[in-house]
Amino acid sequence: MSVAESEWTRAGAGGGASVAVERVRRVHPGPVVAVEEISLTIEPGEFVVLTGPSGSGKTSLLSLIGDLDRPTSGHVEVDGVRIGGHRDDRFHREVVGFVFQHHHLLGHLPARVNIEIPLVGAGIGRAQRRAAAETLLEEVGLRHRGDALAAHLSGGERQRVAVARALANAPRLLLADEPTGALDSEGARRVLELLEESRARRGMTLVVVSHDAEIGRRADRVLHLRDGRLAPYGPPSSRAGETLVPRQAG
Numbered sequence: 001m002s003v004a005e006s007e008w009t010r011a012g013a014g015g016g017a018s019v020a021v022e023r024v025r026r027v028h029p030g031p032v033v034a035v036e037e038i039s040l041t042i043e044p045g046e047f048v049v050l051t052g053p054s055g056s057g058k059t060s061l062l063s064l065i066g067d068l069d070r071p072t073s074g075h076v077e078v079d080g081v082r083i084g085g086h087r088d089d090r091f092h093r094e095v096v097g098f099v100f101q102h103h104h105l106l107g108h109l110p111a112r113v114n115i116e117i118p119l120v121g122a123g124i125g126r127a128q129r130r131a132a133a134e135t136l137l138e139e140v141g142l143r144h145r146g147d148a149l150a151a152h153l154s155g156g157e158r159q160r161v162a163v164a165r166a167l168a169n170a171p172r173l174l175l176a177d178e179p180t181g182a183l184d185s186e187g188a189r190r191v192l193e194l195l196e197e198s199r200a201r202r203g204m205t206l207v208v209v210s211h212d213a214e215i216g217r218r219a220d221r222v223l224h225l226r227d228g229r230l231a232p233y234g235p236p237s238s239r240a241g242e243t244l245v246p247r248q249a250g
Ligand SMILES: Nc1ncnc2c1ncn2[C@@H]1O[C@H](COP(=O)(O)OP(=O)(O)OP(=O)(O)O)[C@@H](O)[C@H]1O
Pocket: 028, 029, 032, 033, 034, 035, 052, 053, 054, 055, 056, 057, 058, 059, 060, 061
């Protein structure tokens, strides 16, 4: 199925998006196999943590789920709609949001303007953008810092602005790649709480790459990657009584 406008409109009724990864491989020239072959499903509104050693393919898998990269073979469906065949602006504008380890904010612009940027792309008028940024600043606990240049914020504050920016388009799927990797434990705790609260409030699906054991304990499910594959058995899942067995393709 291609990503047609009507499909995202229908899917956009609210709540979290479902994700289906079907026999996805990603091979870079070399060849370097970043993702060996992965199949998994994520339920609407689920909170999944992706963990594993450096180079195991976590960022690669997240990028494929978020349509920042294309599989060499296999495919990804979000709400039953296949992504990745071609770049789909609506998917990026209305369905998915990203938070990266290094916030990628524009340092010379105030926090509130950074948050408004995705809304400019979505064609929202100035007054409405302002109001939305105000609400988001409040949501991430930074109402008093809206006028500060991003470059003048602390690492933790920047990361909270990055979360606000990712939430600006009300994504139903939020993908975060080591969002607390550059923070001290207090800053990390606040960002994690923020992600959890936002998910609870908005009902969105949340996938977080993290080595943080604390976030793993709070997730619905922890997926372990190793050498581009889902480890067949991770440590006991945070879902009580469940043994973690990834769905096998085929
Ligand atoms: N664009 C690329 N070109 C070539 N190889 C790549 C590319 N992107 C990733 N890789 C390789 O794919 C493998 C998986 O990389 P990836 O970045 O997904 O790992 P990761 O689990 O996110 O690691 P880390 O914890 O260090 O962030 C690595 O061997 C990496 O070198």
